Amino acid sequence: MLELRLVQGSLLKKVLEAIRELVTDANFDCSGTGFSLQAMDSSHVALVALLLRAEGFEHYRCDRNLSMGMNLNNMAKMLRCAGNDDIITIKADDGSDTVTFMFESPKQDKIADFEMKLMDIDSEHLGIPDSEYQxxxxxxxxxxxxxxxxxxxxxxxxxxxxxxxxxxxxxxxxxxxxxxxxxxxxxxxxxxxxxxxxxxxxxxxxxxxxxxxxxxxxxxxxxxxxxxxxxxxxxxxxxxxxxxxxxxxxxxxxxxxxxxxxx
Amino acid sequence: MAGGAVDQSLLDLLPQIHALFSDPLRVISYKWLSRNFSVSSNDAKRLLQEFVDKNGADLQVIYSVSGWLKNNPQNYCVKLTSGPKLEEARQAFKDSCSVQVYSIQASIPKDTAVLWNPEFVQAEELFNQPFDEENCLRDNRFCGVFNSFVKRTSSGKHVSSLPPKPVNGAAVAAQSKPSVTPKEQSVTARQQDLPGVSSLKQGAGNKSEKDSFTVLDKAANAPVSKEPSIVAHANKNKAQNGKAMPGNGGSLANMWGRASAKPKPPATTNPAAVASVAATADAQICAKEEADADSSDDEQGLKYRRGSGNASNRKRRAVFDFSDDEEDDNIVSIASPELPKPQAPDPVTQTAEDTEADQKNMENKEDIPSNVKGCSRGLDFELTSECKSKSVNTINYSGITLKEKSSDPPINDNKQDSTAEPASTSPKRRKVLKTRIDERGREVTEVVWEGEASAGDKTEKNANTTTASRAAPSSKPQPAANADKSKAPSKAAGSKKPAKAGTGTKQGSIMSFFKKA
CATH class of the missing domain: 3.70.10.10 (Proliferating Cell Nuclear Antigen)
Incomplete structure (x- = not known):
């Protein structure tokens, strides 16, 4: 069971807009520490690493580590349906092949559910060493x-x-x-x-x-x-x-x- | 071994060699020695052998080993090898290989071009001497072969002055000993194909080739017009002018497509010197094609010059049109090519030339706006271009164009003119660089020959650009040149920039930096 509630939903929208041009499909990794993504662009020249720490969410529940493969363009399409002030909740059941985005308007007078199909993505996770930069x-x-x-x-x-x-x-x-x-x-x-x-x-x-x-x-x-x-x-x-x-x-x-x- | 008795007179030279050798950076090759002391190359080899025998301990020797290879009896191979590897190298040969001292130096240079540089500088000096002055290159005195086919006339002028040729023995032989040529060339080709050949040998491919000649007939010093195969030439360029490669002045025209690939030469002290040696195979091929396509450029060159005055084309492909009759005459009269500036010139001559350059800068500057015809000799060209690339501001030529030009020795001017000369009747072709990003994200740069159909169009265009350039002589080319210059000296890290941004870069992969987790 996964449930992440992000009050500042616009953050997620912006994140998606920021990376979807570079990466089309990626695995979102959810663990106890946070919601993260690492993906290379198709030519393996650039790599994007995203981390949203658990503490940043109003509610963060991740029973076990979960990797969700998503098409970022599709995800962005769904997130575009959320208002900028909306609260976004990401929900997924263990073993399910879908993820649900729930958008709540700030006044709680409108609630929208978007369910998106997940996909299997073979991704190579790279170890990025901590380096001293010149x-x-x-x-x-x-x-x-x-x-x-x-x-x-x-x-x-x-x-x-x-x-x-x-x-x-x-x-x-x-x-x-x-x-x-x-x-x-x-x-x-x-x-x-x-x-x-x-x-x-x-x-x-x-x-x-x-x-x-x-x-x-x-x-x-x-x-x-x-x-x-x-x-x-x-x-x-x-x-x-x-x-x-x-x-x-x-x-x-x-x-x-x-x-x-x-x- | 080049043993045998050595004349006492020759032995007297030994102390001089010793003195020369005390300069730790000097490479003393038999060829250099031969020309310097006007002894035959065989004597020079013996002399070096003598020197090695006496002072063998504290010097490094490069031997030239020549003979028939074991593996394939058809291959006659000449190979340069360092002393310690001599035995190893000999193993590859049949019993009767000859071993001669090629050069002595304090240490084996990393760059094989160093071996060849002093000779080149020397040959150039000799060729630059006044025409009435006899020297061993000009009077061909060490040539063992006399051949009525060898005419020291202008016959070779279209190709003769391509920069690195002067000491190319194969070329000499091509003219002086036609009967041997095919065989020798095939030898060359095979040598270059040999998989096991050491890099040193590869680098010195042309030299060894030449060696074989000197061994055969000592013909190598002849200042005859040369026409080596362009392939071999390209090889040589690549192998020996390693340092000059990035600055390949001759191909500058090709680089307009990506201005970022601007040369390192501006950062060097003497751009003309570098550029002039660095004419690439490209440029030569280009020049040759043009020469083939249209061999009567002289007239057109003139026409163009008169038509457009000396205003440079605003188009950056515009070519500095220095060629003129006077210079042609010069060439014809001596029939030996004006040599380009050495790649790494002898410090002494260099300073001498520099001072000369400085002196001439003034007059050149004055000359330029009015007419470029004042320059009549290769040296002048280089000086001119040098002065201009130093002071781009006053002159209505783009400094880069000049560099391109100066990279071609004077005799090529006609052809070069036709290359870029819009009024030419020959179908104009130009190299265009097309850069695109392929599906894997790599940048692919293609060199495409782009033909332009009508000469009329070209003329028109030329007229336009010419008038434009008259109106605003230096406005367009200048910023680029300046920017380039300002970039180069900005900092150590920045010095590589022009090359980096251009052809010389490839996109690295992130996978090569991070390992899979």
Whole structure:
């Protein structure tokens, strides 16, 4: 028996909107600690990891670990039927091949049940080691979204370079090139507008912008985004989900092909 | 072994070799030695052998082993091998292989191109000497073969100046000893096909090939026009110009499709020097095709020049049109190709050239706006382009275009002109890079030849672009070049950027970073 009651139902809606472009089918894993998802995109270049901790739910009951395979587009379709202020409850019976989403309006005057068929999904669960990153950039998520959007109109890849001066996003394409530098800025009135750079050593990595762009779909979940970079490691783009958990996107860097350069 | 008696006069050179050898970075090859002291290459080999015998302990020797292979008697193989591996290498040969000292150096270089560089630099210097000055390359004095077919005229000018050729012995033989050529070339091909051949040997494929000639007839030093097979050439380029690969100036035209792939050369101190050596097989093939398609470019080149003045095309494929009659004359008169700048030039000559370059920068700058024809020699071209790539702002050529151009030695200009020259009557084809993302998320970049049908269209287009470029000479190409430049020196981490964002990158997989749980 599984029953998760989430007062701020819009969170779940946003989560789905954030990941459904990247991943079409995924297993949601429910355990005593929380509701989580880990999935790779079809090309195995990016990985999304979602965690909604049990404490974040108004009511969380999970008798035994359960993995529910869902088509995220279908799930998003159903969640779109929920109002933004609705309370969402996810229910599933052990051994059942369906999941039920229940939407309650804030005034409790409307209750809707949506039952969705589950699917069997073979998914590879990857172990993600805790790594020390050479550079961690925290910046307004809207700013990051804007940068990715702007750069993708110029080129296909973005080079993210972190130095003492700041973080630089650069791209180049047929029509030209672009560089956007964001400097450290903690003197703003609102903490959510701060740009904070913690750097152990300068790092510069290249990424495909289309993935970055799809990561930024999660911008509505959080005012701030944290970008963790290490050479030889995938970048982590993390959006915190208020008091509940996080959604993290991992993206493998583009690596220099140097075979042909060797003598 | 190249043993035997060594003349006393030769032995007198030993102290000099010793002095040369004291420079730890210097590679002394027999070829270099031969040219430097004007001794025959066989003597040079003996001399090196002598030197090795005396000072064998503290130096590394690269031997060239040549003979018939055991495994397949049809294969005549020349192989460069380091001292410790000599015996091993000999095992692969039949009994009667010859072992000669190829070069001595303080340590075996990692990059085989280093072996070849000094010779290249040297050959270039020799070719750049005034025409009335005799030197061992020009008068062909060590050539054991005299052949009436060898004409030191302009016959080879379309291909002759392709950069890395000058010391290509196969090419020499192709002209000087036609009868041997087929066999030798097939040998080359086989050598390159040999699976077990060491990388060193591969890298030095052309050299070994050449060695076989020097062994046979010492013909290798002849400054005859050369026409090696393009395949072999490409190989050589890949193998030996490893460092220059990213900057392949010649293929810049192909890179316009993804401006991100802009070269590392801007970051190097002498872009012209790098670019000029780095003309790729692509460029050469392209040039060759163009040459085949339209061999009467001279006139058109002129026409184009007059038609459009010296205003550069606003299109970035526009080509710097330096070719002119004077230069052609030069080439014709000497019949030996202007050599491109060395890839890793000798420090001394380099500084010399640099100062010269600086001196000439001024006049070049003045010349450029009015007319480029002032340049009459290869050196000038390089200087010009160098000065321009240094100061992109004042000049109405895009620095990159220039680099592309400068990567081609002067004699190619005509062909290059026709490549990009819109007024050309030959069907215009250009390489277009098409990048798409395949179903697995990888970026696939295809090089496609795109043909354009009517010459009339082209002319029209040219007219348009030309006028446009007159109106706003440097507006368009400049930002790209500048941006590129500003990117390169920005920081250590950033220096690789241009290459990274371009062809040289592939998308990694997340699976390679995280293991399955």
């Amino acid at each position: 550079a961690i950039v925290r910046m307004p998520s809207a700013e990051f979204m804007r940068i990715c959007k702007d750069l993708s109109s110029i080129g296909d890849t973005v080079i993210i370079s972190v130095t003492k001066e700041g973080v630089k996003f650069s791209t180049s394409g047929e029509i030209g090139s672009a560089n956007i530098v964001c400097r450290q800025n903690q003197t703003v009135d609102k903490p959510e507008e701060a740009t904070v750079i913690e750097m152990q050593e300068p790092v510069s990595l290249t990424f495909a912008l289309r993935y970055m762009n799809s990561f930024t779909k999660a911008s509505s979940l959080s005012d701030q985004v944290t970008i963790s970079l290490s050479s030889e490691l995938p970048v982590v783009v993390e959006y915190k989900i208020a008091e509940m958990g996080y959604i993290r996107f991992y993206l493998a860097p583009k690596i220099e092909e140097d075979e042909e350069m060797k003598p």
